[in-house]
Amino acid sequence: MSTETQQPLLITAEDVATMLGVSTRTLWRLLSAGRLPRPVRFGGNTRWRLDEVRDWVDRGCPPVSDPADRP
Structure with a gap:
């Protein structure tokens, strides 16, 4: 049995x-x-995928999209 602490996905x-x-x-x-x-939005909750946030930070926090493209 592993005693490692698991990190959340969201x-x-x-x-x-x-x-x-x-x-x-x-x-x-x-x-x-x-x-x-x-x-990710579900119900009344908003969460981020930990792996996506870490990857984004590792890439230097580049802009993800143009705000004009958002609905």
Whole structure:
């Protein structure tokens, strides 16, 4: 039996903000501007895939999309 602590696959806005060193308000602004990976939304919850956020940070946090492209 493994005693390793498993990390979650999905993380909250608070977790992402902490990873980036910004407030949650700034996180939502970055998302609206197309500067963050898109989250997964289900029910009343919004979560980000941990592996996608880490990969995005490793690539230097490039813009993800043009905000004009968003519906």
